[in-house]
Structures are given as structure tokens and as C-alpha cells.
Amino acid sequence: MPNNILTVERVQHTFPEDKKKFEAIRDVSFSVKPGSFTAIVGPSGGGKSTLLRIIAGLIKPTGGDIKIETNKIALVFQNFALFPWLTAFENIEFGLKMSARGGSASGGKFLTKNDRHKIVHQKIAEVGLTGFEHKYPKELSGGMRQRVGLARALAVSPDLLLMDEPFSSLDTFTAEKLRKDLLDIWLKYKMTIVMVTHLIEEAVALGDEVIVLSARPAQVKSTTPIPLPRPRNLRSPEFFRLVDELTAQIEQ
Amino acid sequence: MIHTSHGLRIYRKHVHVLIAFGVLILPIVFIFFGGWISHISVRALGTALSVSGYRLFIAYVISAIIALVLAIALGQGKVGDFFIPVFDLLQNIPSFALIPVFALVWGYTNTMAIGFAVSAMIWPILFYVISAIRTAKTDFNEAATVFGATGWRRFSSYLLPLSFPALVTGSIVAVSIGWEAVIGVEIIGFSNGIGNFLTANAGANGNHALVFGLIALLLIVFSINKLIWLPLLKRSQLYAE
Numbered sequence: 001m002p003n004n005i006l007t008v009e010r011v012q013h014t015f016p017e018d019k020k021k022f023e024a025i026r027d028v029s030f031s032v033k034p035g036s037f038t039a040i041v042g043p044s045g046g047g048k049s050t051l052l053r054i055i056a057g058l059i060k061p062t063g064g065d066i067k068i069e070t071n072k073i074a075l076v077f078q079n080f081a082l083f084p085w086l087t088a089f090e091n092i093e094f095g096l097k098m099s100a101r102g103g104s105a106s107g108g109k110f111l112t113k114n115d116r117h118k119i120v121h122q123k124i125a126e127v128g129l130t131g132f133e134h135k136y137p138k139e140l141s142g143g144m145r146q147r148v149g150l151a152r153a154l155a156v157s158p159d160l161l162l163m164d165e166p167f168s169s170l171d172t173f174t175a176e177k178l179r180k181d182l183l184d185i186w187l188k189y190k191m192t193i194v195m196v197t198h199l200i201e202e203a204v205a206l207g208d209e210v211i212v213l214s215a216r217p218a219q220v221k222s223t224t225p226i227p228l229p230r231p232r233n234l235r236s237p238e239f240f241r242l243v244d245e246l247t248a249q250i251e252q
Numbered sequence: 253m254i255h256t257s258h259g260l261r262i263y264r265k266h267v268h269v270l271i272a273f274g275v276l277i278l279p280i281v282f283i284f285f286g287g288w289i290s291h292i293s294v295r296a297l298g299t300a301l302s303v304s305g306y307r308l309f310i311a312y313v314i315s316a317i318i319a320l321v322l323a324i325a326l327g328q329g330k331v332g333d334f335f336i337p338v339f340d341l342l343q344n345i346p347s348f349a350l351i352p353v354f355a356l357v358w359g360y361t362n363t364m365a366i367g368f369a370v371s372a373m374i375w376p377i378l379f380y381v382i383s384a385i386r387t388a389k390t391d392f393n394e395a396a397t398v399f400g401a402t403g404w405r406r407f408s409s410y411l412l413p414l415s416f417p418a419l420v421t422g423s424i425v426a427v428s429i430g431w432e433a434v435i436g437v438e439i440i441g442f443s444n445g446i447g448n449f450l451t452a453n454a455g456a457n458g459n460h461a462l463v464f465g466l467i468a469l470l471l472i473v474f475s476i477n478k479l480i481w482l483p484l485l486k487r488s489q490l491y492a493e
Binding site for chain 1: 389391392394395397398399400401402405409410413414416490491492
């Protein structure tokens with residue numbers, strides 16, 4: 001087992017905007033241990049989502065290096081990114097259909113249609129969507145759509161799960177419920193999660209470690225371990241102390 | 253063209269099937285009955301419509317395939333930034349000005365009529381599909397990439413369904429242009445087809461054949477609209493968020 005599943009080394013990224021360059025990320029370095037839950041916080045527009053997309057391989061950084069010790073990566077999007085022409089079931093199945101071989105859930109063997117359907121049914125049950133699998137995204141609430149997004153990511157048995165502000169489009173109650181479900185799933189599968197959020201409380205509630213990024217261009221201000229026991233007491237003095245500490249770091 | 257999990261289950265109720273049946277039968281009944289009353293050669297009219305319909309259908313299939321391939325291969329990203337102005341320039345060439353060129357190459361044959369119709373029909377499909385692909389949410393593109401949609405799978409499972417509403421809308425416009433192109437070129441230089449039928453019967457026998465020909469043509473266009481385009485447009489609403 002490698003020491004780090006993800007190593008970000010001096011990554012920088014500049015967007016070419018016509019003739020004027022736009023520096024989004026400057027010299028960001030950090031590493032993530034396998035099986036951990038890392039939260040990345042920072043001000044809006046600071047480059048957090050850009051960084052996540054660089055890690056996901058969607059954007060090639062203009063400088064630096066990303067080392068990932070797995071090719072089983074999945075991404076949960078802020079605005080769900082569900083294909084409107086597919087039902088919930090088909091959206092969850094999408095990643096399985098695209099890959100020639102299954103993930104660890106199948107032991108690496110080629111997945112038949114029955115295998116895929118079995119996995120999808122399992123994920124539907126895990127995220128609490130039984131009975132809604134044949135609905136289209138437009139027929140589902142925001143919370144349900146994000147559950148589909150999460151199930152789609154989990155279906156490919158990722159070693160590294162990237163989450164881009166996954167709860168920010170949801171109401172407070174739905175977000176809270178989904179956070180609990182996410183933690184249950186994470187504790188069950190122990191995959192590595194890297195989650196971008198702009199909510200410090202959320203980062204402290206979920207993460208083993210919180211990386212604070214500065215405003216644009218994003219740079220690492222601090223990396224703070226969260227030694228609170230699980231399940232987290234969100235009203236403990238230690239919790240509030242950590243939230244205050246991280247808030248102060250962002251505001252500096 | 254339509255995602256396999258839905259098939260073409262557009263006609264779900266008996267009333268849909270009845271309407272479809274009625275709409276299909278109506279032009280045929282009209283042609284026979286009207287032709288019988290007016291002593292018009294129903295056979296000649298039916299043949300003329302069939303010949304033009306055949307040319308239009310083949311031209312549409314070719315146009316749709318070429319437009320889809322060009323849109324997906326050359327319409328995206330920086331490649332698209334280069335080719336879209338080129339396509340824009342080409343589509344501005346007045347299509348009827350190309351008739352002598354097509355006639356020179358192929359003579360006044362089916363191939364010529366089909367080729368000319370393709371040169372006119374391809375553009376609305378191409379631009380509608382390019383627009384759909386380029387204005388698609390970035391998230392969709394990213395999700396397709398992250399979950400491994402590459403090569404043929406990216407085309408069949410992502411780009412094609414993404415383009416479906418645009419393909420339908422573009423096809424409706426294209427077929428309308430196609431009728432114009434096919435009938436126009438038949439009027440100019442063909443001895444068959446509905447264009448030739450209408451021209452040949454203009455001014456003859458009190459214009460009965462001309463009027464019936466036009467009405468029959470309108471009924472065919474109406475039937476295609478009712479039986480094919482409207483159901484597909486309704487289905488394509490599923491593809492919108």
C-alpha cells in the first residue's frame with residue numbers, strides 16, 4: 001500500500017483568456033493518504049474546483065505534477081451532471097458500461113449485463129433510491145439527483161472519490177441527510193475521498209484533514225488535521241474551536 | 253438515433269395508432285378518390301410523388317449522416333473554431349446556383365437530384381447539431397470523460413443522445429429545404445417527379461391535375477409532420493433538462 005494515494009506537487013494553472021492570462025492556481029502542493037477523507041476549503045472563485053478537475057484529469061495543469069496511485073477515480077458534481085435522457089438506473093450504470101473491465105467489485109473481470117445490473121441495484125439500495133430507479137432526472141428532487149450522482153460514482157468502485165461541493169445545491173436538511181449517508185458509505189468502503197467545499201463546518205464535520213486554500217490564485221495556506229473522534233459531535237467546544245481556527249486562516 | 257432503452261415507443265395509446273392510421277390513409281384515399289372524380293391519372297401522380305419522395309429520403313439519410321459526422325468530428329473545441337466559419341461560408345453559396353455544376357457532373361439523373369438536395373439539406377442539421385454540442389453543459393462533457401466515455405462509446409452513448417433534439421429540429425428544417433431542392437430541380441430539368449408533374453399539368457385541363465398534385469403533396473408533408481416529426485419532437489423533450 002503506497003504512503004500516499006494522491007500527491008499534488010507544485011501544481012499551477014493559468015487559463016489563457018484571449019490575450020490576458022488568468023492565474024487560477026499557484027504552486028499548490030499536498031498529499032492524501034489512502035482511505036482518508038480530505039476536505040479542501042477556500043473562498044468562492046478561488047480555484048478549488050479547478051484544482052479538483054486537474055486531479056480528475058479533466059484539465060492539464062500548466063505546471064507541476066499530479067501523482068495518483070490508482071486509475072479508478074470518480075467524480076461527484078456540484079450540479080449533479082446527470083444525463084437527462086437516461087433514467088436514474090441508466091445514469092448509475094453509465095460508468096460500468098463505459099469501462100471494459102469492472103472495478104474491485106467484480107474482481108477485475110469483464111462485466112456482463114447481469115453483473116452491471118446487480119451492482120446498480122446494490123448502489124440504488126445503498127443510497128436509498130429504491131423505487132425511483134426508473135425515473136428521469138427531471139422527475140427527481142435535488143437530493144435524489146445527488147444520490148444518483150453519488151451512486152454513479154460508487155458503482156465504478158473508485159479508489160479515489162472526488163467531490164465538488166456535492167451538497168451546495170441542496171437545502172440544509174437534505175444536505176445533512178446526505179452527509180450522514182456519505183459517511184456511512186465511506187466507513188463501509190474506506191475509499192479515499194477528496195471533497196471541495198466552501199463550508200468550513202462541513203469540512204470539519206467530514207474531513208480527517210482540512211486543506212485551506214487562499215483566494216485566487218489558489219495557494220495552500222494550511223493543512224489542519226481534524227483529530228475529533230467519529231461520529232463527530234458538531235456541538236462540542238473542540239469542533240467550534242477548529243471551525244474558528246480555520247475561519248481565521250481563510251480571513252487572513 | 254434514439255436511445256435503445258426507450259426504443260421508438262411513441263405510440264403508446266390506441267388513439268395514437270388510430271390517428272396515425274387515419275393520417276396515413278387520408279392522402280392515399282384522397283389521391284384515388286380525387287383522381288377518379290377529376291379523371292387524373294392517379295398512377296402518374298402516385299409515381300411522381302414516389303420518385304420525389306425516394307430522392308428526398310435518400311438525400312435526407314445521406315445529409316443526416318454526413319452532418320452528424322462533420323459536427324462531431326469538426327465542430328468541437330478549437331477544431332470547431334476553425335471549421336465553423338468555413339461551414340458558414342459554404343452554406344451561404346446559393347444552392348440553386350450549383351445546379352449547372354451538378355448537372356455537368358451527373359447529368360439530370362437521380363444521383364444529381366439527390367446530390368443537389370444533400371448540398372442544400374446538410375446545413376441546418378450540421379449547424380443545429382454543432383450548436384447543441386458546443387452549448388451543452390460543461391458538466392455533461394466532464395461526466396462523460398470521467399466515467400470513461402471514449403471513442404465509439406462516447407459517440408453512441410453521449411454525443412448522439414445529446415444531439416438528438418437538435419437532430420430532430422435540424423431534420424425538420426432540412427426536409428423542408430429538401431422538398432424545395434428536389435421539386436425545384438425536377439421543374440428545371442427532369443421528366444419525372446412531382447416537380448415535373450406539376451409543371452407538365454399547369455394550364456392543362458382546367459388545372460385539375462395541378463391542384464390535386466399540390467394538395468396531394470401538402471397531404472404528404474402534413475402526414476410526415478404528424479407521423480414522424482411531431483412524435484419525435486415530443487420524445488426529444490425528454491432529452492432536455
